[in-house]
Amino acid sequence: MPDKSIEPTPTVPDFATVLADLNRLPERAAKNLNKAFALLTERAGKTLQVSRASIWLFTDAERTALRCIDRYDLNSGTHRTEANLDVSDVPNYTQALRRERVIIADDAYADPRTAEFADNYLREHRIKSVLDAPIRQDGEVVGVICLEQINQPRQWREEEANFVATMSDFATIALLSHHKDLAETALAQAQKMESLGRLAGGIAHDFNNILTVITGAVETLQLDDQDSTESERMLKLIGEASARARRLTRNLLAFGGDQNLAFKQLSTHELLDAVQKLATDIIRDDIEVVINQGQAPFWINCDQTQLEQVLLNLMINAMEAMPNGGRLTLEAIGPNNDDHIGIAIIDSGSGVDADAQARIFEPFFSTKGDFGSGLGLSISLGVIQQHGGKLQLVESS
Numbered sequence: 001m002p003d004k005s006i007e008p009t010p011t012v013p014d015f016a017t018v019l020a021d022l023n024r025l026p027e028r029a030a031k032n033l034n035k036a037f038a039l040l041t042e043r044a045g046k047t048l049q050v051s052r053a054s055i056w057l058f059t060d061a062e063r064t065a066l067r068c069i070d071r072y073d074l075n076s077g078t079h080r081t082e083a084n085l086d087v088s089d090v091p092n093y094t095q096a097l098r099r100e101r102v103i104i105a106d107d108a109y110a111d112p113r114t115a116e117f118a119d120n121y122l123r124e125h126r127i128k129s130v131l132d133a134p135i136r137q138d139g140e141v142v143g144v145i146c147l148e149q150i151n152q153p154r155q156w157r158e159e160e161a162n163f164v165a166t167m168s169d170f171a172t173i174a175l176l177s178h179h180k181d182l183a184e185t186a187l188a189q190a191q192k193m194e195s196l197g198r199l200a201g202g203i204a205h206d207f208n209n210i211l212t213v214i215t216g217a218v219e220t221l222q223l224d225d226q227d228s229t230e231s232e233r234m235l236k237l238i239g240e241a242s243a244r245a246r247r248l249t250r251n252l253l254a255f256g257g258d259q260n261l262a263f264k265q266l267s268t269h270e271l272l273d274a275v276q277k278l279a280t281d282i283i284r285d286d287i288e289v290v291i292n293q294g295q296a297p298f299w300i301n302c303d304q305t306q307l308e309q310v311l312l313n314l315m316i317n318a319m320e321a322m323p324n325g326g327r328l329t330l331e332a333i334g335p336n337n338d339d340h341i342g343i344a345i346i347d348s349g350s351g352v353d354a355d356a357q358a359r360i361f362e363p364f365f366s367t368k369g370d371f372g373s374g375l376g377l378s379i380s381l382g383v384i385q386q387h388g389g390k391l392q393l394v395e396s397s
Contacts, residue, residue, distance in 0.1 A: 015163045018047050033178040034069060037171065038079050041072035044147060044167050048160055050074065051150040052125075055135070055171060056085065057143035064088040066144070090116035097141050102161045103132040107153055129154040131161060133168035137175055145171055185358075207245065214242050266304050267297035268332040268341065274304070275311045275330065283315060286325030294332045298341040302387055310380040310391075314345045317377070321349030340389065352393065360393055 021043075037055045045053035054071035058064075068082035087094055096103050096113040105111035108122055108130045121127070127148045135143040145168045218238050272291050283289055311330070318328050326348035333342035352360060361381050377391075384391045 015047070015159065015166075018043055018163075033174060036174045036178070038070045038072070040145070040167055040171055040174070041070050041079070044145065044164065045072045045074045047163070048147060050131075050147045050154075052127075052146075052148040054082070054146045054148075055143060056146065057135070058141070059084065063094060063141070069143075085121065092116055097132075097134040097144060101133065102165050103130065104156050104161055105130040105132075106155045126150045128152060129156065131156050131164055133161075133164045135168050135171045135175070137172055142175065143171070144168075211242055211245050214238065218242065262303050262305070263301050264304065265299055266302055266307075267299055268343070269293050269297040271300075271302075271304065271307060271311075271343075272330055272332065275308055275315075278308060278312055279315055282312065283319055283328065284325070287319055287322060288325075288327045289315075290327065290329040292329060292331040294334070298332060298334060300341060303383075306383045307387070310383050311343065311345070313377075313380050318345060318347035318349060321347060321351070357393055361391070 041053040041055055044050070051074055052071060053074075055069045056066040057069055059067045064087060066085045066087055068085070070079055071082055072079055092113045093103075093116055103113055105114040106129050108114040108127055109118055111130075114122070114130045114132075125148070127150055129149040131147040133145050134141045135145060145164060147164060218235060272293050276289065276291050279289060315328060315330075322328070328348075329344075329346040331344045331346065333344055335341050361377050381391045
């Protein structure tokens, strides 16, 4: 019979094997940082058999709030996020993040570094013990990887603390890899758009000079008293062709970011009212159009005609993504920290796949195959950039 008084030796996780398996993490993080962080939290949670493992990043330069990027729950085996956590009132904890490699709190309520979270975090989640490691970038703390034991206290071993510290290093590597990939992609895209923009701008200016000559000749002929039906017909054709060419010129100049805009002060209420009227005969009847102007208008300095065309173009794109009908919402968004306002266009369509998202603003790229020129969003982007703004595609979860 075995001696029951002797406790069995606890199984020690093979930390080296777990860490070795994460060697491809930078490659994954370059493409999708959230998935890389989810891999880290799951590996940490399963390896240490801890209730919750999460990664948080600071949302501001002042380090006053943390945003949960991913939290893994061991019992349910699920990933989720948390609401932002205010850390402006926890000086002991924030100082510990800056100074220490690992925060080991066997009793989270007694440890002065973590006790500051007792009322607004620990009790809510029944957390008893905490093991945290700061995530650093360029010598600054940018986030934290947290391991939390709920219901029962836990005494953390030294090798567990070292493991979590190494996991925070992997989080740093993932961040650096992701930022490097974003920077390289943005640079390549900017160089491509700049070259095409200069080309389009040059063509547009030359074409505009030719149109000026044609338009002048048409106006001169119209002053002549010739009573010729054929001459009138030809003049009309020349005039229509000139008008179409001038519209094409404006589009090319918008694409090149070099057109002359008529700026004026305009409220978002006026802009959305005008777009709603223009869209009445354009948007299909099976699309419900909702305009959320908000109570107070926001004022912008803009070319009204150009912004109306941009919004209509985006609405048409949204409509085409809802072949069976749906809901299309235009919503005014109040000023951000840079005093920029926004107009959100939200549809209930099928969305855009990841590959198309990466190329959506490229000139001549179209999701419509042979039926699209691929210039619509490029031109819209040029107009918005001339207004000093940004045009972004955001997929809802």
